[in-house]
Amino acid sequence: MKNLALARRYAKALLLIGKEDGQMDTYRRELESVCSVFQENDNLRQILSNPLYARAARRQILETVVQKLDLSRVMQSFLLLLFDKGRVERLKDVERSYQQLADAFQNIARAQITSAVALGDAAVEGIRAALVRMTNRDVVLAVDEDPRIIGGIVTKVGDLVYDGSIRTQLRNLRESFKRGEGI
CATH class of the missing domain: 3.40.30 (Glutaredoxin)
Incomplete structure (x- = not known):
């Protein structure tokens, strides 16, 4: 339950940014895209969340993936923030919460x-x-x-x-x- 509440807070923060800059649908699509990449690549998910690998190396891998996906600056920063806070493994929950919040708003x-x-x-x-x-x-x-x-x-x-x-x-x-x- 705590993880879902946390994911909802991150989703809400991203949604507020999306409302403010008019990019709410862009962020929705980008979150879906990133989640599908993570879902399709189990190794990537494991590497990013495995503390046995150096944190700097894992962050560098995420930065490379984010750049290759050609995401907006806000989404790049958001994903790196999730990583820095140790929440990248909750990305699917954040995406689900974002979808629900965006649907309610729209x-x-x-x-x-x-x-x-x-x-x-x-x-x-x-x-x-x-x-x-x-x-x-x-x-x-x-x-x-x-x-x-x-x-x-x-x-x-x-x-x-x-x-x-x-x-x-x-x-x-x-x-x-x-x-x-x-x-």
């Missing part, structure tokens, strides 16, 4: 739709429009297919889940019969 809700079959563009847009009305926010959708739900859709917006899948309805019906609430 009045964006992220939603996940799962259906048994591919949905057409009109259906996806209709669902998105309904979610916009329900949340009073701009909605960014991610759409997945999962044949295990048999039919219907499952929609997740933040922590709220709307489960209209046939699989869940069948499970509920089975539980109802088990309790003797059938017919």
